Amino acid sequence: MDILEINKILSNQLRLNILDWLKTPEDHFPAHKELGHFNDGVCVQYIGTKAGISQSTVSSYLSSMQKVGLITATRHGKWTYYKRNEEVIRNYIEHLSENL
Amino acid sequence: MDILEINKILSNQLRLNILDWLKTPEDHFPAHKELGHFNDGVCVQYIGTKAGISQSTVSSYLSSMQKVGLITATRHGKWTYYKRNEEVIRNYIEHLSENL
DNA sequence: ACTACATTTCGGTAATTATCGAAATGTTTT
DNA sequence: AAAACATTTCGATAATTACCGAAATGTAGT
Numbered sequence: 512m513d514i515l516e517i518n519k520i521l522s523n524q525l526r527l528n529i530l531d532w533l534k535t536p537e538d539h540f541p542a543h544k545e546l547g548h549f550n551d552g553v554c555v556q557y558i559g560t561k562a563g564i565s566q567s568t569v570s571s572y573l574s575s576m577q578k579v580g581l582i583t584a585t586r587h588g589k590w591t592y593y594k595r596n597e598e599v600i601r602n603y604i605e606h607l608s609e610n611l
Numbered sequence: 612m613d614i615l616e617i618n619k620i621l622s623n624q625l626r627l628n629i630l631d632w633l634k635t636p637e638d639h640f641p642a643h644k645e646l647g648h649f650n651d652g653v654c655v656q657y658i659g660t661k662a663g664i665s666q667s668t669v670s671s672y673l674s675s676m677q678k679v680g681l682i683t684a685t686r687h688g689k690w691t692y693y694k695r696n697e698e699v700i701r702n703y704i705e706h707l708s709e710n711l
Numbered sequence: 712a713c714t715a716c717a718t719t720t721c722g723g724t725a726a727t728t729a730t731c732g733a734a735a736t737g738t739t740t741t
Numbered sequence: 742a743a744a745a746c747a748t749t750t751c752g753a754t755a756a757t758t759a760c761c762g763a764a765a766t767g768t769a770g771t
Contacts, residue, residue: 667751
């Protein structure tokens with residue numbers, strides 16, 4: 512668990528927003544046409560549109576977030592879906608409680 | 612409580628170190644000649660020396676940390692002593708638990 | 712294996728943060 | 742109120758991060 516890296520990721524408002532939106536995808540994104548559910552989260556395109564940033568930027572944000580474990584990626588057909596990794600998030604906070 | 616600002620401050624290793632050292636000053640700093648205790652924390656000079664950064668840099672770090680409330684400053688004679696503000700730190704973590 | 716479309720990677724520039732030394736300012740004690 | 746010393750503020754430059762558009766790559770269905 513690289514606390515410093517996670518903190519860096521959490522020091523950007525857009526990335527905080529993304530993490531927040533992913534808590535309740537149904538409140539922030541249209542249901543995906545093909546899947547009709549959010550079991551594996553939300554696809555890159557929807558997140559980028561919502562955030563108002565380019566595909567390349569959102570992709571880079573998401574992969575950095577995935578790298579430290581905050582979110583997980585699942586591929587369904589053409590799309591990659593991202594969702595929160597609640598366990599890692601919980602661990603992170605737990606770690607802060609003990610060490611900050 | 613400005614979570615984003617606090618996260619930014621916590622995304623620097625040196626500032627994390629400072630916060631850590633201030634948990635047990637007696638383990639990391641010499642007892643101050645004039646005071647002989649750490650009730651109000653540690654002076655800027657000692658922290659800067661320990662961190663290996665210039666006075667201006669450490670001063671800027673400390674004031675940014677104070678600005679968001681993570682530490683408090685107390686002046687004793689010629690020196691300004693800084694110590695952790697445990698309440699704010701606890702609140703921050705509590706806030707993360709509920710909102711991250 | 713080609714098309715159509717989604718996603719990622721690759722340079723590139725603008726904005727922010729890191730960090731310094733020097734100058735300015737504050738405090739205590741003469 | 743001047744000396745001696747501590748601390749903060751003020752530019753300046755190096756390093757990092759924020760983003761973008763274009764090119765490259767991956768995938769599903771012809």
